[in-house]
Amino acid sequence: MDYQQLFSHATQTMKSSLIRELVAQTKSIPDLISFAGGFPAPATFPKHILSDLYYSVVNEEGYEVLQYGASEGDSQLKDELIAWEGYSKLNHANYLVTVGATNGIYYYAKALLDKGDVVLCEAPTFLGTIVALDALGAEVRGIAMDEEGISLVEMEKTIGEIHKAGKKVKFLYTIPDFQNPSGISMSLERRKGLLELCLRHGIQILEDNPYSRLRFTGKALPTLYNLAYGDMENHSLVTEIVSFSKILGPGMRFAFVKGDPAIIDKMGSWQQKVNVTPDCVTERVVARFLEKGFMDPHIKTICEYYKPYMQKMLTELDKTMPSGISWTKPEGGIFLWMWLPELISADELFYPAKDAKVTFIPGSKFYPEQEQKFNCLRLNFSYSTLTQIETGICRLAELLKSF
Amino acid sequence: MDYQQLFSHATQTMKSSLIRELVAQTKSIPDLISFAGGFPAPATFPKHILSDLYYSVVNEEGYEVLQYGASEGDSQLKDELIAWEGYSKLNHANYLVTVGATNGIYYYAKALLDKGDVVLCEAPTFLGTIVALDALGAEVRGIAMDEEGISLVEMEKTIGEIHKAGKKVKFLYTIPDFQNPSGISMSLERRKGLLELCLRHGIQILEDNPYSRLRFTGKALPTLYNLAYGDMENHSLVTEIVSFSKILGPGMRFAFVKGDPAIIDKMGSWQQKVNVTPDCVTERVVARFLEKGFMDPHIKTICEYYKPYMQKMLTELDKTMPSGISWTKPEGGIFLWMWLPELISADELFYPAKDAKVTFIPGSKFYPEQEQKFNCLRLNFSYSTLTQIETGICRLAELLKSF
Numbered sequence: 094m095d096y097q098q099l100f101s102h103a104t105q106t107m108k109s110s111l112i113r114e115l116v117a118q119t120k121s122i123p124d125l126i127s128f129a130g131g132f133p134a135p136a137t138f139p140k141h142i143l144s145d146l147y148y149s150v151v152n153e154e155g156y157e158v159l160q161y162g163a164s165e166g167d168s169q170l171k172d173e174l175i176a177w178e179g180y181s182k183l184n185h186a187n188y189l190v191t192v193g194a195t196n197g198i199y200y201y202a203k204a205l206l207d208k209g210d211v212v213l214c215e216a217p218t219f220l221g222t223i224v225a226l227d228a229l230g231a232e233v234r235g236i237a238m239d240e241e242g243i244s245l246v247e248m249e250k251t252i253g254e255i256h257k258a259g260k261k262v263k264f265l266y267t268i269p270d271f272q273n274p275s276g277i278s279m280s281l282e283r284r285k286g287l288l289e290l291c292l293r294h295g296i297q298i299l300e301d302n303p304y305s306r307l308r309f310t311g312k313a314l315p316t317l318y319n320l321a322y323g324d325m326e327n328h329s330l331v332t333e334i335v336s337f338s339k340i341l342g343p344g345m346r347f348a349f350v351k352g353d354p355a356i357i358d359k360m361g362s363w364q365q366k367v368n369v370t371p372d373c374v375t376e377r378v379v380a381r382f383l384e385k386g387f388m389d390p391h392i393k394t395i396c397e398y399y400k401p402y403m404q405k406m407l408t409e410l411d412k413t414m415p416s417g418i419s420w421t422k423p424e425g426g427i428f429l430w431m432w433l434p435e436l437i438s439a440d441e442l443f444y445p446a447k448d449a450k451v452t453f454i455p456g457s458k459f460y461p462e463q464e465q466k467f468n469c470l471r472l473n474f475s476y477s478t479l480t481q482i483e484t485g486i487c488r489l490a491e492l493l494k495s496f
Numbered sequence: 497m498d499y500q501q502l503f504s505h506a507t508q509t510m511k512s513s514l515i516r517e518l519v520a521q522t523k524s525i526p527d528l529i530s531f532a533g534g535f536p537a538p539a540t541f542p543k544h545i546l547s548d549l550y551y552s553v554v555n556e557e558g559y560e561v562l563q564y565g566a567s568e569g570d571s572q573l574k575d576e577l578i579a580w581e582g583y584s585k586l587n588h589a590n591y592l593v594t595v596g597a598t599n600g601i602y603y604y605a606k607a608l609l610d611k612g613d614v615v616l617c618e619a620p621t622f623l624g625t626i627v628a629l630d631a632l633g634a635e636v637r638g639i640a641m642d643e644e645g646i647s648l649v650e651m652e653k654t655i656g657e658i659h660k661a662g663k664k665v666k667f668l669y670t671i672p673d674f675q676n677p678s679g680i681s682m683s684l685e686r687r688k689g690l691l692e693l694c695l696r697h698g699i700q701i702l703e704d705n706p707y708s709r710l711r712f713t714g715k716a717l718p719t720l721y722n723l724a725y726g727d728m729e730n731h732s733l734v735t736e737i738v739s740f741s742k743i744l745g746p747g748m749r750f751a752f753v754k755g756d757p758a759i760i761d762k763m764g765s766w767q768q769k770v771n772v773t774p775d776c777v778t779e780r781v782v783a784r785f786l787e788k789g790f791m792d793p794h795i796k797t798i799c800e801y802y803k804p805y806m807q808k809m810l811t812e813l814d815k816t817m818p819s820g821i822s823w824t825k826p827e828g829g830i831f832l833w834m835w836l837p838e839l840i841s842a843d844e845l846f847y848p849a850k851d852a853k854v855t856f857i858p859g860s861k862f863y864p865e866q867e868q869k870f871n872c873l874r875l876n877f878s879y880s881t882l883t884q885i886e887t888g889i890c891r892l893a894e895l896l897k898s899f
Contacts (some may be wrong), residue, residue, distance in 0.1 A: 096732075096758040099666070099700065101610045104762050107769075132564060140558030147550035147777070155543030159745025161535060192595055192749070192771045199770050207504045225769040263502070297502065329499075342562025344776030346595070355499040359507050366510075366628040367602050368595045372775040373747030374550070 271426025674829025
């Protein structure tokens, strides 16, 4: 049977994750030091607390949590999320629980996008989102960033071009805190400016928030949702997706979405068709984790855990990198971004680096098609030992000196 | 903000589950006896075994199962599934693990369907599938059933009409065992005839299998996948989705799909975009449940548990129903189907039945649009006590005598 001709158009043309292929290429190399993935450190998983909670939830509440649950999410969990986040004006209709953040992004896109609609995002941005939006037939346009985050000047310019072409911008996808892949956090002024700009143009904002609670130094900034909720008293402009993948562990497929009840309702309708519900056991375990007060001390612990790894990478970069190379200086998250001299392509650097037993993800992979930049790369600092960071950065610096 | 105009076309036009609305209407009625839902009996959930497994999996394998897993599913789980099912010629590339059976149906549809493509199904069939296919822009055409399952004569006729209209049938969706909603199991001869017909017309088969292992009496029949694999030596015609929702509990979102590696691969690509992976903790718990040999004795136990409930409903129907009313006599599963005299609409019967404190799902809800039949209804026997079955069927019979 020739399946190729049977597949839908979207399936025939969809792209696979190039990152996956790159990581697969390096999987079996012994002593390889990898700054490529985006894995959290297993040592940060609260497995002893979680194993106890899984036991008691299934043992004591099994008749309920092993049964079909609500498509919009467990109501006990929503109570805990509202209490934990402190949004006292919100209620269950503002919250949706999903099978991870990517799943929330997918429902949001399904709720809003017709084929050919334009979505704006930071360039570079999270590859998973680009690939998913692309598979849904959206036109993804990247907006350049500076050290304060997405450039509003560039964004105005791009919106103008899109309107001139007779097209509509449906929403902006943004990761304001410790952005993947750049590590950049949007400044407070930029956040306010962005909200004003989006409100003026009627552009909805999808705020992806996997990292804001992973702040190791510096002062926390309000999320876009928080600003819209508070200062603007406009709940409906921003939909925020919060992931616990870097907090509890990504194997528990869990995230939650907050937004206007109209859009949350439609996203819930898609959940009914796509997954019926998230895993109800996992939902209740997260609820009990919050209820018993484990969350805030646990977040404090993992921030203390990660801080030396980030600082080690920044110190080693300072010590070893030749001139002409720069990098972002994040205060949290799990990534930083490096700019190479204009003529060096990280796509080409990847292969000799692999031979030198150090890997990263070439920056071009994080741009929408036709917008790639090649003299850049992403480094992850959450999944290596301190010694590996020292040795790996040294290997990379030696290679760059000779390149 | 007026969201309505922001939503995608598919979102603006999608239907919600009418069953949900009907069930919601009766939720707060005291002493109501409900044969409406499709919930398994909580007493069948192996919660003590599962709570122990959750504990040990997270405690002992937490660093692995709380980490990101493979989009195509846990390889240890696949080993166990292959061993349990006994398909020795199959390997990991034939299996995909999904977030429940509905999720598997969604990926299959995304892999194959372009807008306007035709899908055939039994009429009546599982409402969740109709609604999901409809939201993806497919044209769903129902094929009448008799006591041996889907009518091949009707199917040939419908295929002819579709071809005449210049359209393409992409696949048939079927539930051969203890079908939802009818309770009908396809005869062996019909299964063989169906495979021959589909092969001849180049129509792929999506076999939904949530109930085949819930056989309480009579002799088990091979699944369509099994026949294609064995007799026909044609692995690729049938893709089978197996759910454990009625075996372990639907709150654990888990199902697996078996089929040709080409289609499994594309379904896995959609999983990457929609959910990244299923819940990895749940996957490993299911793997250990199989590995430790709990599955077969557990299935035996739940079949013994359910058998008296099915028999009680059949006995009470025999005892109480007036003439002119008939029903299917399943040998397993959780549903049976009732035909009323031509002039009685179950949609109208629903309201006086609610007043008489007994509910069911009107049969019309299980048909593709424009194909509804109204003189029929679905009864569930897995979620009531024996006394409730006796009283509820009696209430329904009294009502029908007076209708």
